[in-house]
Amino acid sequence: MSSRIPHRIEEPASPEGGSRGAGMAVVPNLRDTLMPFADSVPWPVVVVDEAGLVLYVNDAMRAAGKSVPEKGRRELSHLFPEYFAAMRGTPAPWLVQQEFVVTRSVAPSLEIHEHVWVRRLPKGACLIVVDETRLHHLESAHAQTARLASLGFMLASVSHEIGNPLTAMHTMLQVLQSKKNVAREDLERGIRSVASNVRRIVAITRKLNAFARASTESAALFAIDAAIEEAAVLLGYDSLGESVQLIHEPCADAWTFGHVDQLQQVFHNIFLNAAQAMHGSGTISVRSRVLERSVEIAIRDAGPGLPEDAKSRIFDPFFTTKPSGEGTGLGLAISYEIVHEHQGSLVAANHPEGGAVFTIALPRHAGPFA
Numbered sequence: 517m518s519s520r521i522p523h524r525i526e527e528p529a530s531p532e533g534g535s536r537g538a539g540m541a542v543v544p545n546l547r548d549t550l551m552p553f554a555d556s557v558p559w560p561v562v563v564v565d566e567a568g569l570v571l572y573v574n575d576a577m578r579a580a581g582k583s584v585p586e587k588g589r590r591e592l593s594h595l596f597p598e599y600f601a602a603m604r605g606t607p608a609p610w611l612v613q614q615e616f617v618v619t620r621s622v623a624p625s626l627e628i629h630e631h632v633w634v635r636r637l638p639k640g641a642c643l644i645v646v647d648e649t650r651l652h653h654l655e656s657a658h659a660q661t662a663r664l665a666s667l668g669f670m671l672a673s674v675s676h677e678i679g680n681p682l683t684a685m686h687t688m689l690q691v692l693q694s695k696k697n698v699a700r701e702d703l704e705r706g707i708r709s710v711a712s713n714v715r716r717i718v719a720i721t722r723k724l725n726a727f728a729r730a731s732t733e734s735a736a737l738f739a740i741d742a743a744i745e746e747a748a749v750l751l752g753y754d755s756l757g758e759s760v761q762l763i764h765e766p767c768a769d770a771w772t773f774g775h776v777d778q779l780q781q782v783f784h785n786i787f788l789n790a791a792q793a794m795h796g797s798g799t800i801s802v803r804s805r806v807l808e809r810s811v812e813i814a815i816r817d818a819g820p821g822l823p824e825d826a827k828s829r830i831f832d833p834f835f836t837t838k839p840s841g842e843g844t845g846l847g848l849a850i851s852y853e854i855v856h857e858h859q860g861s862l863v864a865a866n867h868p869e870g871g872a873v874f875t876i877a878l879p880r881h882a883g884p885f886a
């Protein structure tokens with residue numbers, strides 16, 4: 517055991533080798549209990565003190581090539597800059613309970629993905645690092661397969677939806693070509709029709725591209741409140757969205773794990789539908805709450821509610837009740853896919869007092885301040 521001593525910064529032992537309270541069990545000191553325990557776990561562990569100095573790294577971390585130098589700088593930010601950069605909270609992020617995923621390159625074409633948990637200890641904190649590279653590859657492959665499968669499911673409707681405007685354009689061009697002297701009026705009508713069909717195709721391909729593209733953000737712990745606020749800001753840039761009122765009852769405990777940009781897209785789609793249903797005037801109320809294992813977000817508008825005959829079809833790709841050129845019918849279909857990819861659910865109903873209510877449930881994760 518003495519060969520391990522150089523890797524450790526010893527804390528002064530109490531005279532009895534532990535602290536003893538009247539009539540209480542012996543509580544061994546940190547060195548006697550924590551270090552053998554940390555060395556026995558198969559995951560790399562880093563122990564820091566309250567000032568952010570690395571006191572100790574366990575056997576698994578040393579096997580991964582990182583040890584605590586006997587001399588020189590021992591700040592966490594210096595020895596583990598990638599973990600430090602990913603931490604949240606000030607002024608001492610290492611004392612804030614949190615979890616995050618760090619992706620780093622260890623060779624030109626080799627990236628590793630580590631899930632890091634930061635947990636408080638009596639006189640500091642520890643970082644527990646789990647290499648999830650394999651899991652990450654499996655999940656990415658699975659997510660990509662699921663995306664391709666749902667795109668495949670949409671494909672038949674896509675070719676239909678894109679085929680219609682293409683046929684209309686083709687016919688219109690044939691008509692215009694077959695005429696020797698096309699009247700200016702007919703020509704203008706023809707150009708307007710082609711332009712509107714092109715707009716529709718562009719709108720469909722844009723939405724599908726945004727969905728098919730892998731997320732730009734890596735999966736991470738994020739606050740539901742922050743995603744909602746971001747989507748609300750985006751809504752303000754829409755001509756109908758800027759005039760509606762959005763009331764958000766925040767819930768600081770609502771945290772989940774995933775791709776924040778995709779979930780923002782879901783909130784944005786639902787907010788935009790609400791603004792469109794209310795013709796740009798009225799209130800959207802957003803309420804988040806935490807349940808034992810999930811986070812629930814209810815979004816209610818003051819519009820006419822979901823049409824009775826359309827309720828069961830609103831999540832179908834290309835289902836829309838909006839006039840041609842105004843809706844592709846993909847917003848909710850894509851949102852549904854994204855929420856399910858995050859192991860969540862998305863349901864819609866009409867509120868007894870009026871308006872539509874969309875409820876999203878996502879797995880609950882402990883936030884950094886838990």
Ligand SMILES: Nc1ncnc2c1ncn2[C@@H]1O[C@H](COP(=O)(O)OP(=O)(O)OP(=O)(O)O)[C@@H](O)[C@H]1O
Pocket residue numbers: 723785789790793817819820821822823826830831835836837838842843844845846847848849872
């Ligand atoms: N808040 C709402 N109130 C009433 N009806 C709604 C509401 N949200 C959605 N719907 C109905 O669900 C349909 C499908 O919505 P979805 O967002 O998928 O497509 P869209 O809004 O028509 O087009 P896109 O979002 O692709 O531009 C809408 O056309 C509308 O009939």
Ligand SMILES: [Mg+2]
Pocket residue numbers: 785788789843846847848
């Ligand atoms: Mg929509």
